[in-house]
Amino acid sequence: MKMFRKMKKSRQLYLLLLPSLIYLGVMCYAPMYGIVIAFFDYIPAVGLQGSKFIGLDNFARFFDSYYFGMLIKNTLGISLYSLVVNTIVPIILALLINEVKNAKFKKAVQTISYAPYFVSVVVVVGMCYSFLDPDTGVINSIIEMFGGESITFMGENTWFKTVYVLSGLWQGAGWWAIIYIATLSGVDPSLHEAASIDGAGRLQRIWHINIPALVPTIVTLFIMSVGSIMSVGFEKVYLMQNQMNIQSSDIIATYAYRVGLGSATKDFGFATAVGLFNTVVNLVLLISANYVSKKTTEESLW
Amino acid sequence: MKKIKTEKGFDFIVTIILTLFSFITLVPLLYIVVNSISNPELVYQGEIFLIPKGITWEAYERVFMDDEIIRGYANTIFYTLLGTVLSMVLTFTAAYPLSRKDLVGSRFLTLLFTITMFVNGGLIPTYLVVEKLHMTNTIWGFIIPGCLSVWNVIVVKTYMQSTIPLEIQEAAMIDGSSDMKLFLRIIIPLCKPIIAVMVLFYAVGYWNSYFNALIYITDESLYPLQMVLRKILISADMSNMMSSAGGAMESIAQQSMLSESLKYATIVLASAPILFLYPFAQKYFEKGVMIGSVKG
Incomplete structure (x- = not known):
């Protein structure tokens, strides 16, 4: 009864929540219910009632398909490659920026380093195509200037992942360093004073004070990344993908798009099964990473 | 020494x-x-690196004459304004009640929000919902899916909890002001820094997004700037820009010579508004990213 009275008193707060709850219901929870079509031979024209229930056939078809191994390999490959590079470089960048004493120089470096983050992926990929063009691209002109041979970066399977990861690093290094810089600014200065009285040099202090201070942040961000390891950004891969690099650029998300919306056949049930597989793997990875981290470093998301 | x-x-x-x-x-x-801004011929020959030569605005004039780009630009400005307002309203009206620990069910409600960060229906089920609501090929198909970021809700909620303690709010409540008044007159004005961060995040998000347009919009007159850019920069389709250039017939060679300059001018025009804006909001967004990392 008391609870009911309390709730009645807070009715304006519930009213405030209403719009976002409706949004979540319609745009997040309703599609979650829609996952059931993964178990149907779904025909849009007749809806769920008219479609045939086929159990796990869509999943079996995906696992048996010629693409399955390649998709897993590419998705994991791109993801791990960028996870490693995009963790290490921002940490180094943050450690360096933290050592700068001149406030103006520090600010300038930071402002510059954020800039690419605000450029759209369409523009970034457009820049890749333009700079890496085998005939007119500036990178190939430089390679040729030094006597090398022009490389078709955007059209070669071997180069796809590197171009993807390095252009991503250009875009995000400064941005991802923000969190680490902020964590470092919270390190107790007396630790550094004590260490330097004991004769510790700059590098020693970075190694023994600053890096350990970053560990909790690194672990938290790492768990989050592991939880999304199978969800490589569709947007950028899709833009970078072409017939010449598809062997190394086709990932689960682009495949789901192609079989679901991008082709004439529009196999909704199958595409949903592919997407669901992705979500489930992510969830399992997130929960396991969180569990391992809780056991080993006592850092966890929940 | x-x-x-x-x-x-x-x-x-x-x-x-x-x-x-x-x-x-x-x-x-x-x-x-x-x-x-350099001479297109020199650009095509790869003569220009970091010092402009033969400065000309020719490429920009061409881009400004392209009705597709102008329409895309206008669409994007409109979508960004409308979308940002909608996103801000949803985010803040959600964050405040969730920040109130005295609200019955606030933990459960927060859970309802956070679940959606890790589980989602995926592309096709979402598409079917949007289609069922008749939002495909309307501006709502571009704006609504993804207009509320749960991550941002948690950032704002955390901000409110850490900067405006419940005790201060209770003082206002004793004065007899209702929750709604409290929210509008006290909470919102105290949230200015985080409002600046969120406006920046959402506005940049709308300005740069193309995914929703790719999935839900097929009517080219509704295309946002990024979809037009995709056509020009990635499919290298510049037929519209070439044909709308005052009717002058040009040889294929001239056209391909111009194409590089046109791409660069298009990139500048599309990215400049945001690149000029973000340094002003910089001191705020560093804070915003920080709050986000401390988790809710």
């Missing part, structure tokens, strides 16, 4: 590395700006 020397040496190396890093970050952007 030796120690001071190595200190100086260390600082010097750090400065060198960071200067190099800043240079590498800036070069691609500078290269584009410089090439966009």
Whole structure:
């Protein structure tokens, strides 16, 4: 009864929540219910009632398909490659920026380093195509200037992942360093004073004070990344993908798009099964990473 | 004595590395700006690096005559304004009640929000919902899916909890002001820094997004700027820009010569508004990213 009275008193707060709850219901929870079509031979024209229930056939078809191994390999490959590079470089960048004493120089470096983050992926990929063009691209002109041979970066399977990861690093290094810089600014200065009285040099202090201070942040961000390891950004891969690099650029998300919306056949049930597989793997990875981290470093998301 | 020397040496190396890093970050952007204002013929021959030669606005004039780009630009400005307002309203009206620990069910409600960060229906089920609501090929298909970021809700909620303690709010409640009044008159004005961050995040998000347009919009007259850019930069389709150039017939050679300059000018025009804006909001968004990382 008391609870009911309390709730009645807070009715304006519930009213405030209403719009976002409706949004979540319609745009997040309703599609979650829609996952059931993964178990149907779904025909849009007749809806769920008219479609045939086929159990796990869509999943079996995906696992048996010629693409399955390649998709897993590419998705994991791109993801791990960028996870490693995009963790290490921002940490180094943050450690360096933290050592700068001149406030103006520090600010300038930071402002510059954020800039690419605000450029759209369409523009970034457009820049890749333009700079890496085998005939007119500036990178190939430089390679040729030094006597090398022009490389078709955007059209070669071997180069796809590197171009993807390095252009991503250009875009995000400064941005991802923000969190680490902020964590470092919270390190107790007396630790550094004590260490330097004991004769510790700059590098020693970075190694023994600053890096350990970053560990909790690194672990938290790492768990989050592991939880999304199978969800490589569709947007950028899709833009970078072409017939010449598809062997190394086709990932689960682009495949789901192609079989679901991008082709004439529009196999909704199958595409949903592919997407669901992705979500489930992510969830399992997130929960396991969180569990391992809780056991080993006592850092966890929940 | 030796120690001071190595200190100086260390600082010097750090400065060198960071200067190099800043240079590498800036070069691609500078290269584009410089090439966009240089003589197209020299640009095509790859003569221009970081110093403009034969300065001309020809490429920009062409881009401004392209009705597709102008329409895309206008659409994007409209979508960004409308979308940001909608996103802000949803985010803040959600964050405030969730920040109130005295609200019955606030933990459960927060859970309802956070679940959606890790589980989702995926592409096709979402598409079917949007289609069922008749939002495909309308501006709502571009704006609504994804207009509320749960991550941002949690950031704002955390901000409210840490900067406006419940005790202060209780004082206002004793004065007899209702929750709604409290929210509008006290909470919102105290949230100015986080409002600035969120406006920036959402506005940049709308300005740069193309995914929703790719999935839900097929009517080209509704295309946002990024979809037009995709056509020009990635499919390298510049037929519209070439044909709308005052009716003058040009040879294929001339056209392909111009194409590089046109790409660069288009990139500059599409990215400039945001690149000019973000330094002003910088001191705020560093804070915003921080709050986000401390988790809710």
